[in-house]
Amino acid sequence: MPENMPADSRERGYSVEYCNMEVKDNKKWNAGRQKTEWKGLRGRAVICLLAAVSGCVFGLGGCGKAEEKAPVSVSEDGKSTEESNGSKVSEDELLADKDTKDVVNFDRRLDEYQPLKKEYNFYFTYKVIHPWWDAVAIGIEDAAKQYEEDGIIINYEYLAPQDVSAQDQVRRLTEAGAEEFDVIGVDVADVEMVTPIINSLLEDGQKVMTFSSSDAAKEDGCNRIAYVGNTHNYEDGVDLTEALCKKLGYQGKIxxxxxxxxxxxxxxxxxxARDVIAKYPDMEIVETAYDEDTVEKSYQLAKEFLARHEDLAGFVCCNMSNPVGAARAVIEAGRENEVVIVGMDHDQEALRYLRDGYIYALGVQDCYSIGFDTVQTAVKIADGCLPGESYPEKTEEITTIIYQESAAAMLQTLYGVID
Incomplete structure (x- = not known):
C-alpha cells in the first residue's frame, strides 16, 4: 500500500480508468491493481480495479423543466429490435450491438442544462466494495469528463466499506457533513438506520441525495432531495420470479x-418474489436467507439448501453476487438440469452461466446511466434547482431481463468476451 495514501482510505475501494489519482493532500499515488476489460458500445474501455482498496478524490473536470425518462424496458426474448447505425461491422459485432445497446447505454451526453459554477465538490458513498458499483463509477467518471470538456471541474469522492454496514455508512455521512461538499450522495444501506442522519444533515444545511439501487423515500420519512437509480426493485423481483415460474410450469419448491x-x-x-410465488398453489418458498451480497456466503447457503431439499426446483437471487453462488452450488451438485436459477445483473461469471444454460434469466440494470445521471442531478442540486425544475425527484433507470440468447452479446459488449 502506498505510504502517502490516506490512512482512512485503506478500507475503501474504487475503480477508475486512470492508474494515477489525486488524493486530498494533492500527492500522487499509484496502487497495484488488476485490469478488467469493459468494452462499451463506443469502443471505450480499460478500467482498473484496485487490487488493494483505496479512497480517491478526483479533479475532472439556470433551472428548467425536468426531462421525462423512458419507462422500464423488459425483454421477453432477450433481443432488441433497435436498428444498427449503418456502420460496417462484423455479424458478431452487429448482434452484440442490437442485443445490448438498450440494456446498458454507453452513448450518453450531458443535457442542455448550464451549470452556474466552474467547480463542484461531491461526496458519494455506497453499500460495499463490489463490481456492481464499479460499473456505476464508470458513468460517474464519464459525466465528469464531459463537464471538464465544457470547462466545469467535478471533484468527487466515491467510497465504501469492505463489508456492508449501516453503522459504517452513518459514520461516513457524519464525517462528510463536517466537510464542505456541494452535495452528499448515498446508496442507502438500511432505511431505518440511515434516514435520521440524512435528515440531520439536511437540517444543518447540507444538500443530500440518494442514488444507485436503494432509496430512502419521502414515504419512509426521509427528506432527501432526489434519487437517481432503480425505482422498480419490487417489479424486478416480480418479473424474474414470473419467468422462473413459467419455466417450471408453475410448480415446485423455491x-x-x-x-x-x-x-x-x-x-x-x-x-x-414472495408475492408471485404466493399466487401459485403448486409452488412454495422453502428457504430464504441473507447472503450479505457475497458470492462465498451465497454459495454456502445454496449448498445447504440443495442438501436439505432433494426436490428443490429453483432459486430466486436478489443481487449480483448470489446468482453466481447459486450456480456454483447447483453445478457442483450435478443438478443443473433440475434447478432453475434467476437473478440480477451483469457479473461476468453469471453471464457465462447464462450463456451456457446454467442460469435461466438475469435482470440487468443500466449501472452506467445511474452513475452518469447521478452527477448531472448533483450539479443541479448544488445550483439550488428543485425537483421538477431541471430534474425529477426520482430519475428512473431501466432493468432489462435477458436470457441465454443474449448472454454472449452482453459478454462481448461489457467484457470483450467472444469465446
Whole structure:
C-alpha cells in the first residue's frame, strides 16, 4: 500500500480508468491493481480495479423543466429490435450491438442544462466494495469528463466499506457533513438506520441525495432531495420470479437468496418474489436467507439448501453476487438440469452461466446511466434547482431481463468476451 495514501482510505475501494489519482493532500499515488476489460458500445474501455482498496478524490473536470425518462424496458426474448447505425461491422459485432445497446447505454451526453459554477465538490458513498458499483463509477467518471470538456471541474469522492454496514455508512455521512461538499450522495444501506442522519444533515444545511439501487423515500420519512437509480426493485423481483415460474410450469419448491438485510433493493425484490410465488398453489418458498451480497456466503447457503431439499426446483437471487453462488452450488451438485436459477445483473461469471444454460434469466440494470445521471442531478442540486425544475425527484433507470440468447452479446459488449 502506498505510504502517502490516506490512512482512512485503506478500507475503501474504487475503480477508475486512470492508474494515477489525486488524493486530498494533492500527492500522487499509484496502487497495484488488476485490469478488467469493459468494452462499451463506443469502443471505450480499460478500467482498473484496485487490487488493494483505496479512497480517491478526483479533479475532472439556470433551472428548467425536468426531462421525462423512458419507462422500464423488459425483454421477453432477450433481443432488441433497435436498428444498427449503418456502420460496417462484423455479424458478431452487429448482434452484440442490437442485443445490448438498450440494456446498458454507453452513448450518453450531458443535457442542455448550464451549470452556474466552474467547480463542484461531491461526496458519494455506497453499500460495499463490489463490481456492481464499479460499473456505476464508470458513468460517474464519464459525466465528469464531459463537464471538464465544457470547462466545469467535478471533484468527487466515491467510497465504501469492505463489508456492508449501516453503522459504517452513518459514520461516513457524519464525517462528510463536517466537510464542505456541494452535495452528499448515498446508496442507502438500511432505511431505518440511515434516514435520521440524512435528515440531520439536511437540517444543518447540507444538500443530500440518494442514488444507485436503494432509496430512502419521502414515504419512509426521509427528506432527501432526489434519487437517481432503480425505482422498480419490487417489479424486478416480480418479473424474474414470473419467468422462473413459467419455466417450471408453475410448480415446485423455491429458495430465495436476498442479499443484505435491510437493503431496500434486496428486500423489495424478495418481496416481489414472495408475492408471485404466493399466487401459485403448486409452488412454495422453502428457504430464504441473507447472503450479505457475497458470492462465498451465497454459495454456502445454496449448498445447504440443495442438501436439505432433494426436490428443490429453483432459486430466486436478489443481487449480483448470489446468482453466481447459486450456480456454483447447483453445478457442483450435478443438478443443473433440475434447478432453475434467476437473478440480477451483469457479473461476468453469471453471464457465462447464462450463456451456457446454467442460469435461466438475469435482470440487468443500466449501472452506467445511474452513475452518469447521478452527477448531472448533483450539479443541479448544488445550483439550488428543485425537483421538477431541471430534474425529477426520482430519475428512473431501466432493468432489462435477458436470457441465454443474449448472454454472449452482453459478454462481448461489457467484457470483450467472444469465446
Amino acid at each position: 429458495a430465495v437468496l436476498i442479499g443484505t438485510e435491510g437493503a431496500p433493493c434486496h428486500e423489495e425484490r424478495s418481496e416481489g
